[in-house]
Amino acid sequence: MNISATNIILHSLNYNTEGVLECTKREGELPISPSIEQFLTKIHSTYQSKTNKAFASFREETGQPQVFQQALQQEMKGELDFVSFSQTAVDCLVEELQKQDFAEQGILLISKYSWTASDYLLIALLQNNESISVNENLELTNSQHLETSKIQLVTRIDLTLLSRSPESNRYLSFIKGRVGRQVSDFFLDFMGAQEGFDAKVQNQVLMKAVEEFCEKEALPVEKKQEVREVAFEYCKEQLKQGEDIELATLSEQMQEAPKLEGSFYDFVSEDYQLEQNFPADRSVMRKLTKYVGQGGGVSISFDQKHLGDRIQYDAASDTLTITGIPPNLREQLKRDTTDESSSTASDDESAPF
Structure with missing residues (x-):
């Protein structure tokens, strides 16, 4: 599904030969065109596919909105035009960069667009890379793209959610660094935001709740697997549509398809700190229906339904026995073991008596 853009502007951030950050500000918006919307849709799709997103909200340490937040509020109320807002935003970013050791530079893209009944503000620092192409005279030319x-420095604000529920802790999202303090953290700092909602943790708690609900209901193995499949398919569809997991809806589907007596919604409402709705996390939800593990040069993944059937686990010897391995793996094993046998036989024939 394509997005519908209303505003877009670019500003340039570059360090000169003396190591001083220079900012070139554009004085007017780019005109919206099909190619511009296609470009923004590509960035939007890339961002949607990222699995390491985190959520945040604006902080008000002194009771007053910070510069970026104040400018955004004025733009949303129509008191500040989009160009002036974007220039204030880039000033805030440059000020924060000057405090850091990160030598980040590139093209700062700021855009407003609509997607699935919500309005968004996207801010991304894009790398302006050089590439070589061939022109009509078959000559090599340099160009920028x-x-x-591979965007990493990007944040998106759900303007609809911010207007409707300013007390929310998840209207702002960003790509989170994996370990330690990462370059992406200064994106929060320049906006005066703080991390709040953790979607991955919510998904992990949900997976745990599904398993413990099955245990509480004393479901047989087949029924457990059916419950997991229903939960997985629902979460997968929500992720595909870009929609949140709704606990009430998930509970209804789990109760209807496997015909359960107990209510999953009532179960999680008692002891689990789960939001009523939250984004699905692909890396977590796949564990609903699969066993996955790796280490020591071995990586194993298989559907849970095969355990006890095609795959047997002996805890005493810490051994997996697989019956009916995948055909492509079988062919590789046959080929390599045949080659090894032939090589051994050849060595034996040439060995002296």
């Missing part, structure tokens, strides 16, 4: 497939 914006990298849209």
